[in-house]
Amino acid sequence: MIGVSAYEFLLGGANCSPQGRVLDIGQLSAAARSASEFAAWLMNDYHRTDLPLRSLRVLLSPSPGETIAPSIERLLTGDWRATRENVEAMFAGFMAAVGAHKDKNVAIVYVAGHGVQFSSSGAVLLLNDIADPSRVNLFNGAVDMRSMHNAMNNDQTSPQTQFWFVDMCRGAPGIASEYEKLSGVLEFDKHRSSSVRTSPLFLSASSGQSAFARPNHLTLFCEALLRGLREGHAARPEKPRNSTWHVSVSSLVDYLPDAVQDLAETENVEQMVEPTGKVVPEVFHECLRPPEVDLTLSIHPSRNSANHTATIEHAGKVLYRDHGVWPINTKVTAGLYTLDFMTLYPPGTDKHCLDLHPPRIAEELPL
């Protein structure tokens, strides 16, 4: 987990350098917190029956006053800044650890911070020491996440199952046109061997787009991802005749783009998640219970609500019988429901099937 909000040598940083001014990028307020919250979820709530969490590596560079998940903060010791040197060492250790049992292990990567790209598939994360004036190359303090993904995908010692979440902007840096080649970005060697079985890479923004955050809170991508995992919004039963709700590669592919787009729309911005990498079916997380849905059923204002009742059933159980108090605001388990809508005068009935899925359904009757 890497989260970078504080950039020492960029605008607003502790030691803004001339190179940093050229980049014309400032400080963030949600990236480190987002990475810490995802790490906290992994540590406290991640669940795979046969695949418990074995190790967690976290590097954070929070901005002054940025809140870090307490359960992670109290475990941080030594130099945990997200610098080039620390990231390089962390990846080396991470790859060695997950490679120890490559057939069984699962590798999970989440990074958040400023990002740039030099090609459509590019995703270069800027680290805390980007634009360090003591370095020859401007982009020495940066790591190419696409290259890391490729390296871990084509390394015979890498785990066969990997999940990558890359939460950052993907615009071309303004200065790119002035350079023939921008060197110095951290990359790992890519082997020529065949690739691993499953390795989706979820990019929080489409090529050329910005990734957004609620200031001093979470990035939109992290907020949607955590809601999908904690509340089970990204889950569904994946195995035949098995009632466990799984968050899987395919359920994330279905859920994340829409969930992030919904959050972006509420902020009047555009952000489209791009699922890439090896998108092959695999379970990421097992939910301990099915997700809940906020259900609101109301009567159309033009109707006399006292003239209507409803009976709602799910899986053979009656939740509301001849209910006449409107609106109905309730939490129900996700699933399929029948709704018998009755009009008292003139007498009439209407039957509907409802497909209730999280986070909320608001319907006005008669449908």
Place this chain on the structure above:
Amino acid sequence: MMLADAKTGELQVKLKSKLKSYCGEEISVEIRDSNLILVMPASTKRNFELPVGLYQVSALLEDGKRTKMVVHVTSGQIISVELKPNLPAQPRPSREDSDFHSIAQLRQSQSFGTGAALLNTSSDVAVYTVDSHWIVRHSKKITQVPVAILRFGQSLIQVSLPISAGDHHFSVTCHVKRHVNLELKPPAVNISNLRGIASAMERMLESGLFEPATQLASHAMIVLLDKYRDPTGAVIAALILYKVGKLESQRELLELMVHRFDWLPDSKILLAFLLARKSEELDRALTLACQASTQRILFTETFSILLDLLRYWPEDSESSLRNESLSRLGRRAPLVDWRSTYLCERLPEDHDAEAPAAACT
């Protein structure tokens, strides 16, 4: 009709989809009970005897989305449902050759309203104009990936067009939306719905549904090369296979594409990507990659693959050819709109947009 067992009912599922004829396989249907639990593995069956209750029936169709319906299976009854794709509405191209105009003819009749203006195209295409779209097809032998130059406000934009020069020239068109704010968004260029298999894959590619698209893609490469002669559609199939790491299995077809369609560099790029993984084929990979860098490229993604391939070349040795190619691409990269499926870049404001089509490389 009544069934013998009164505690069950029968569900009949019909799919209004052409995917079966495209990929040669039945499409799988998923059935979930009222708790959304899968009642059985996804099945290519169409008739199901099920206990009485509510069920969600769904299938992935050619609109690139999972189409769902909720049905109530009742005792002893047969319930029929039909799932159909929700394809975006598209005007059909005219069947009359005379309705397609060259850019020179179009300039004389085009009125510049509030939307984008089509300023230029490659010389080997013809355009049929309707209110909402420009529908583009080839007019003679294609010698390079065709392009269009559009103006919106101060923005001058050049975009590659996914058309092919097959035998069915009415069915290898593409649609370009006219009323798009090009200062905010890339041009909306799509393979015409009529090119069913290619447009289905385009939508699956854009919606990230690589898993179902993969099933379609392997078969699609053969059909699009042999039956419809739609190489731009075949490149989408190859691109999907590249994205799921299964391109190697279709290497022979890729070789065939490179051999048959020299004007389409995207297949050279994908083949170069495969070859570069083997030290004994690095020289050929470099030759193909460098050749491709001199041609107009169709997809943004393949442009990007080429850029990355040359930038991160597996050998350290210096190659003036590679450096030259990299410089060529590197100069264009900052102008590319990475959001666009089809390669699209800003042109300088003083670009002579009405210069002969040869300038549109």
